[in-house]
Amino acid sequence: MRTEPLLAEADALLARGRAHNAERLLAPFVGREPENVGAWHRMARARLDLDDLTGALLAAQAAWHLDPYDAESLFWLSHARSRLADHAEAIAAAAAACREDPGNPRLHNRLAEAQLAAGLPTDAAEGLRCVADLAGYDADLQVTFGKALFAIGRPLSAREALGRALAIDFGHAGARAMLKTFDKAMSTAIDAASLALAADDFAESLRIHPGxxxxxxxxxxxxxxxxxxxxxxxxxxxxxxxxxxxxxxxxxxxxxxxxxxxxxxxxxxxxxxxxxxxxx
Structure with a gap:
C-alpha cells in the first residue's frame, strides 16, 4: 500500500472525528513500517481523540525516537504528556518544538496550552503576548491567549483576544464557547475580590490533574x-x-x-x- 494515500485517508478520518477508524487503519501500517514518523503522529492524534493516553504517549514517543528534533513529534509528545498531567515534560517538549520552528504559531499555542494545564497562566499569557500580534491570522492561538488573559484577571483584554479570533473565523466554536464561559464567570464578579476569585476558578478549570x-x-x-x-x-x-x-x-x-x-x-x-x- 502506498504511504501518501493511506496517510491522507487517516487525515480525512481524523478530520471527520472518526478516530477509531483512523487507528484501525494505521495500526497494521505502523506494524509494517515502524520507521514512518508521519504515521506515528497520526496514531498519537487518534489515540488522544479516543482518550487512550498511554497509547498516545507510546505513539508520540515512537515518532520522537525516530526524529528527536522534529517539531511535529515534539508537539504530539507535549500533547500526550499534558493529558497525562506530566506537565514539566509537556512544557519542555513544547518549548523545544518552538525552538526548532520559532515561526510556527501552532507550536507556541501548544506551549501555552501546556502551561495552562500546569496551572501557569501568567507564563502562558506572557509567552503569547508577542506571538499573538505576529500571528494575527491564527484564531486558535487568539482563543488560547484569551483564556490565559482571563485566567490572570484581565477580562477586557481576554474579550479583545476572542474578538480577534472571531474576526479571523466568525464561526470559531472555541471562541464562542469561551465567550459564554466568560459571561458566566463574570456574572459573579461584582468587585476586585470577586473578579480575582472568578479568574482563579477559571484558571483551575483549565488545569489537568493526574488521572x-x-x-x-x-x-x-x-x-x-x-x-x-x-x-x-x-x-x-x-x-x-x-x-x-x-x-x-x-x-x-x-x-x-x-x-x-x-x-x-x-x-x-x-x-x-x-x-x-x-x-x-
Whole structure:
C-alpha cells in the first residue's frame, strides 16, 4: 500500500472525528513500517481523540525516537504528556518544538496550552503576548491567549483576544464557547475580590490533574449504566404489575415462574442502579 494515500485517508478520518477508524487503519501500517514518523503522529492524534493516553504517549514517543528534533513529534509528545498531567515534560517538549520552528504559531499555542494545564497562566499569557500580534491570522492561538488573559484577571483584554479570533473565523466554536464561559464567570464578579476569585476558578478549570481523564471516563460509564438500569427497573416493575392486573381480571393465567423471573430481573436492575449511582 502506498504511504501518501493511506496517510491522507487517516487525515480525512481524523478530520471527520472518526478516530477509531483512523487507528484501525494505521495500526497494521505502523506494524509494517515502524520507521514512518508521519504515521506515528497520526496514531498519537487518534489515540488522544479516543482518550487512550498511554497509547498516545507510546505513539508520540515512537515518532520522537525516530526524529528527536522534529517539531511535529515534539508537539504530539507535549500533547500526550499534558493529558497525562506530566506537565514539566509537556512544557519542555513544547518549548523545544518552538525552538526548532520559532515561526510556527501552532507550536507556541501548544506551549501555552501546556502551561495552562500546569496551572501557569501568567507564563502562558506572557509567552503569547508577542506571538499573538505576529500571528494575527491564527484564531486558535487568539482563543488560547484569551483564556490565559482571563485566567490572570484581565477580562477586557481576554474579550479583545476572542474578538480577534472571531474576526479571523466568525464561526470559531472555541471562541464562542469561551465567550459564554466568560459571561458566566463574570456574572459573579461584582468587585476586585470577586473578579480575582472568578479568574482563579477559571484558571483551575483549565488545569489537568493526574488521572483526570480516567475519572471522567469512569464517571460517564457509571452514569450511562445507571440510566439503563433505572429504565429497565421501571419496565420490569410495569410488566410485573401488568401481569398481576391481567391475572386478577381473568384474562391471563400466569405461572409462578413468570412472577419469579420478573421479580429477579427487577431486583437485579435495582441493585445495578444503586451501585452505578455517582459517588457523593
Amino acid at each position: 483526570q481523564s480516567a475519572r471522567r471516563r469512569t464517571g460517564a460509564g457509571r452514569d450511562a449504566l445507571g440510566h439503563v438500569a433505572r429504565v429497565a427497573l421501571v419496565w420490569f416493575l410495569a410488566a410485573l404489575a401488568g401481569v398481576g392486573v391481567l391475572e386478577a381480571t381473568g384474562l391471563l393465567v400466569a405461572p409462578s415462574s413468570l412472577y419469579f423471573t420478573l421479580l429477579l430481573a427487577a431486583g437485579t436492575a435495582g441493585c445495578v442502579s444503586t451501585l452505578a449511582r455517582p459517588a457523593g
